[in-house]
Amino acid sequence: MHGKFDDLGRFADPSVLILTSLSDGPKHGYAIMTDVAAFSDVRMEPGTLYGALSRLEKRGWIRPLDTDERRRPYQITAAGQSVLAEQLKTMRQVVRTAAGRIATA
Amino acid sequence: MRSLLAARLSRALVACYPPRWKQRYREEMLEVLDQHQARSRTVLSLAGGALTAHLDPGYRMGRPVIKNKAVRALLIAAAGCMAVIALVYGVFTYTDVNQLIGDLVWHPGHAEGDVALVLTPDQHLLATLEGGEPDTAVVTLMSVGPAGLRQLSSFEGGITVAIAPDGHLVATSGYGGEAALWNVARPRHPALLAILRPGSSNALWGEAFSPDSKVLAAAYGGTTALWDVARPARPRLLTVLAAHVGPVTHADIAFSPDGHLLALANGNGQVTIWDVTRPARAAPVGTITVRGDYFQALAFSPHGDLLAGVTTAGTVLVYRLDDPGRPTVTASRSGLAAQALYPGGMRAPAGLAANCPGCGAPSYALGFAPGGRALTVVLDKILPDNSSRDTAFTWQVTASGSLTGSTSAARDTWDGQPALAPDGRTVVDGSAFGRTAVGLWELPAAAG
Numbered sequence: 001m002h003g004k005f006d007d008l009g010r011f012a013d014p015s016v017l018i019l020t021s022l023s024d025g026p027k028h029g030y031a032i033m034t035d036v037a038a039f040s041d042v043r044m045e046p047g048t049l050y051g052a053l054s055r056l057e058k059r060g061w062i063r064p065l066d067t068d069e070r071r072r073p074y075q076i077t078a079a080g081q082s083v084l085a086e087q088l089k090t091m092r093q094v095v096r097t098a099a100g101r102i103a104t105a
Numbered sequence: 106m107r108s109l110l111a112a113r114l115s116r117a118l119v120a121c122y123p124p125r126w127k128q129r130y131r132e133e134m135l136e137v138l139d140q141h142q143a144r145s146r147t148v149l150s151l152a153g154g155a156l157t158a159h160l161d162p163g164y165r166m167g168r169p170v171i172k173n174k175a176v177r178a179l180l181i182a183a184a185g186c187m188a189v190i191a192l193v194y195g196v197f198t199y200t201d202v203n204q205l206i207g208d209l210v211w212h213p214g215h216a217e218g219d220v221a222l223v224l225t226p227d228q229h230l231l232a233t234l235e236g237g238e239p240d241t242a243v244v245t246l247m248s249v250g251p252a253g254l255r256q257l258s259s260f261e262g263g264i265t266v267a268i269a270p271d272g273h274l275v276a277t278s279g280y281g282g283e284a285a286l287w288n289v290a291r292p293r294h295p296a297l298l299a300i301l302r303p304g305s306s307n308a309l310w311g312e313a314f315s316p317d318s319k320v321l322a323a324a325y326g327g328t329t330a331l332w333d334v335a336r337p338a339r340p341r342l343l344t345v346l347a348a349h350v351g352p353v354t355h356a357d358i359a360f361s362p363d364g365h366l367l368a369l370a371n372g373n374g375q376v377t378i379w380d381v382t383r384p385a386r387a388a389p390v391g392t393i394t395v396r397g398d399y400f401q402a403l404a405f406s407p408h409g410d411l412l413a414g415v416t417t418a419g420t421v422l423v424y425r426l427d428d429p430g431r432p433t434v435t436a437s438r439s440g441l442a443a444q445a446l447y448p449g450g451m452r453a454p455a456g457l458a459a460n461c462p463g464c465g466a467p468s469y470a471l472g473f474a475p476g477g478r479a480l481t482v483v484l485d486k487i488l489p490d491n492s493s494r495d496t497a498f499t500w501q502v503t504a505s506g507s508l509t510g511s512t513s514a515a516r517d518t519w520d521g522q523p524a525l526a527p528d529g530r531t532v533v534d535g536s537a538f539g540r541t542a543v544g545l546w547e548l549p550a551a552a553g
Binding site: 034 | 118133135146151161226
């Protein structure tokens with residue numbers, strides 16, 4: 001894997017899941033957790049979620065919106081969409097390679 | 106780990122984050138924790154998160170509060186030891202198979218009658234209905250949080266109760282065919298918004314909101330009305346579906362997760378599947394029929410490709426809906442009523458004949474786990490003294506819709522319609538006889 005996700009190391013997966021979740025519109029923390037569980041079966045915990053949100057926000061890949069009472073929605077930025085697209089391209093390449101090797105094994 | 110202990114530890118760990126972090130994220134993290142079912146892994150993730158945040162220069166304080174390095178190291182080591190002891194104590198001491206999350210008794214001495222229980226998808230708000238008779242039926246709203254259940258408000262009820270997925274609306278049915286729409290966006294202060302009258306005087310037997318909370322389906326004896334409730338103060342009748350044949354003795358209604366299909370069960374053993382993509386022009390697309398039996402509960406899988414139902418005789422059926430016009434059975438398991446035990450774990454009711462004259466008909470709840478890989482049926486088996494036992498059967502669901510494996514869990518309770526929360530693991534049961542109460546308990550992990 002190369003590119004902008006390198007410095008996320010072991011945190012890359014939650015970040016991809018969160019960016020994917022936000023790609024169809026802004027969501028607050030708990031909505032992200034339930035959405036991620038629904039499309040990936042990954043039960044993200046609050047500590048993991050907020051660690052990843054903090055890193056994504058710091059890199060400018062998401063931005064916080066105004067709070068709705070205690071809930072704060074997050075929105076993916078154009079830079080975040082570009083990083084997600086790059087990451088998905090890499091993943092597709094991995095899937096293609098793995099599928100090809102399994103088929104010929 | 107017991108949920109209450111995990112919840113308390115989780116909240117305590119939020120206080121361990123660096124001040125700058127807390128200033129930015131504390132309130133929203135606590136809001137998430139209020140809605141999230143805390144477990145041991147929640148505690149571990151927060152402990153790891155707090156440690157990582159302390160190592161992050163962006164959140165580290167300019168100068169440490171405790172300047173002496175040795176004292177600081179000692180305090181960190183002591184805090185670490187305490188956290189490990191608390192975790193180990195929690196993990197190894199509280200491993201109840203059927204974990205009780207919370208019990209609440211309210212309105213002691215209230216009129217006896219049915220209890221209906223519904224939860225919002227985020228499992229944050231619970232609506233209960235007790236009474237079930239004119240003038241006595243009451244809906245009670247409760248918050249569900251780490252500390253258990255908390256009563257928020259009560260208002261006039263009816264035969265059934267439904268809560269919108271967004272948690273802002275509650276629909277109750279009246280006895281003359283009308284439904285009432287309540288604004289519960291501020292659940293401590295519910296407000297009556299509108300009375301819905303579709304022109305039928307038949308009693309309502311079931312209601313359900315669409316996944317986007319914009320359409321309400323209300324099933325009557327003979328017909329089902331679809332209401333546009335996007336502007337709930339001014340609901341609009343969209344159409345009346347006339348698919349039921351003969352008298353309806355029970356109805357169960359389920360919308361598909363995308364809101365495009367509506368499954369309606371009637372008392373003749375028939376389920377009609379409607380295309381409600383454009384609700385005002387809803388059209389029937391398929392039917393399912395069971396002979397000599399009828400469906401008590403229906404549920405779509407999270408991907409909408411499967412429809413599961415459980416019948417009053419205790420048969421669970423799964424249908425594949427690749428073509429909703431031709432549902433095909435992919436799994437069938439019968440005899441659940443016979444497999445479920447009576448209160449106290451008895452095979453036969455003590456002092457009564459095996460067929461148990463006077464025993465109430467079992468009540469059922471049914472639901473898929475969020476990922477769609479597990480299906481759970483909860484069966485409430487009732488003795489004449491109104492004591493009962495909830496038995497939960499869980500199967501793994503294959504990609505083709507077959508059911509494999511089977512696990513079960515049970516808890517003695519009192520007569521009342523059980524409900525299965527949207528997480529597919531939390532069972533809500535209530536009692537209306539002798540003491541009015543509601544309890545939440547969690548099934549083993551296999552149900553997730």
